[in-house]
Amino acid sequence: MNDNNLIRYFFFLATSIVIIAGLKIASEILVILFLAIFIASILSSLLTFLKNKNIPIFFAYIVSLSILILLSLLLAYVINISLKDFIENLPSYETRINELIVDSIIYIEQTGYKVNKDEILQALNFSSFVGFTTNIIGSIGTFLSKFVLVIIGVAFILAEAKSIQTKLKIIFQNNAQKLQHVNLFSKNIQKYFLVKTFTSFLTGFIITLILMYFNVDYPILWGVIAALFNFVPVVGSIIASVPAIVLALMNLDINSTIYITVLYVIINISISNILEPKLMGKELGLSPLVIFFSLILWGWILGIVGMFLAVPITMTLKIAFDSNSETKWIGIMMSNLAKKQEKKRS
Structure with missing residues (x-):
């Protein structure tokens, strides 16, 4: 590696650091921009489908935006109602989990081990679970509170979609290969989000049915969270399962909790590792x-x-x-x- 290449790489590194710092500062704006772009990429498929069914472009546009608005209002309503009810029931949950901890300590002491009950109760503070769960719901609530701007952004992007394609053709009129590359990338991103949206909905729907069957509190809320966090690879499904499993442990017997945990694992592995790769195609x-x-x-x-x-x-x-x-x-x-x-x- 010569000196010029070394200088170039250090320049790229310094530039990357400056760009990341700028993205961090402008995160509030970028969140709205990125969400609007990716949601518009999903709705554009619906818009194209409706246009192919000979529906006038204006009505197809209105239908697509209406579906987005209705889904957003439904999510906001479910999360808001469930969060209020969850906070009201916190004292009873705290009592129940303390009883579970005390019963576990008694069982351990019966086996011959000496345990300091006060230290364990202090270490296993219920507020940590409450804080974890409310942080998840609160973050989603904050995300939904910005959704009015996102919807406006989506509306403008969909309205400009045709002209954007025309602009790209003008930009790459002398380089058809680059235009093809951009179109291919757009299709791949669109396909990814369509498949991910479908599998996330399927995950949330199945989780909701399972939690309803076992009478776990707030099954719709945990189903919505499971659907949303399915977009987060690797750790999303784990994070989404924690509140529901802890509530199951508090309100149900240990066998039911184990069944729910196993079903969570089976559903997420089946959908993420088997169904998604088949639908993605590559x-x-x-x-x-x-x-x-x-x-x-x-x-x-x-x-x-x-x-x-x-x-x-x-x-x-x-x-x-x-x-x-x-x-x-x-x-x-x-x-x-x-x-x-x-x-x-x-």
């Missing part, structure tokens, strides 16, 4: 390590919304790196080459 092409650290990075920059958008944003960056010969090595480092090598061997 791998995302991102290394699991890159996915994990992208969750941390974009979660830090954009908050909880950044975790939902970590994979598509990182995919965007990877494609940008792949398109430049000087940065292609970064795209290779971000790739999941293990899958490709397995396919070649087979």
Whole structure:
């Protein structure tokens, strides 16, 4: 590596740090922008479908926005009502979990071990569970409170969709390959979000039915959270399952809690590892390590919304790196080459 290349890489590193700092400062605006772009990419498929059914473009536009508004209002209503009821019932939950801890201590003491009950009750403070759950619901509530601006952004993006395509054709009129590359990337992102939306809805629906069957409190709320956190790879399903499993432990017997935990695992593994890859048709092409650290990075920059958008944003960056010969090595480092090598061997 010569001095010029070294200077160039340090320049890229310094520039990246400045850009990340700028993204962090502008996170409030970027969250709205990114959400509007990705939601519009989903609704554009519905808009195209309605247009192909010979529905006038204006009515197709109104129907698409109406569906988005109705779903947003429904989510806001369910979370608001459930959160108020959950807070009102906190004292009874605290009493129940303390009783469970005391019963567990008594059982341990019967086996011959000496346990300090006061220290354990103090260490296993119920407020930690309450704080964890309310933080999850509160973050989703904050996210929904900004959704009016997101909906307005989606409306403008859908209205400009046709002209954006025309502008791209003008920009790349002398480079058809780049235009094809941009269109392919747009289709892949759109396909990812459509499949992820469907599998997330399916996950939330099944979880809601299971929790209703076992009479766990707030089954619709935990189903909504399971659906939303299905967008977060690796850790999303784990985070979404904690409140429901703890409530099951407080209100049901240990066998029912084990059944619910096992069903959570089966549902998430079946949908995420079996159904999603079949519907996607191909791998995302991102290394699991890159996915994990992208969750941390974009979660830090954009908050909880950044975790939902970590994979598509990182995919965007990877494609940008792949398109430049000087940065292609970064795209290779971000790739999941293990899958490709397995396919070649087979």
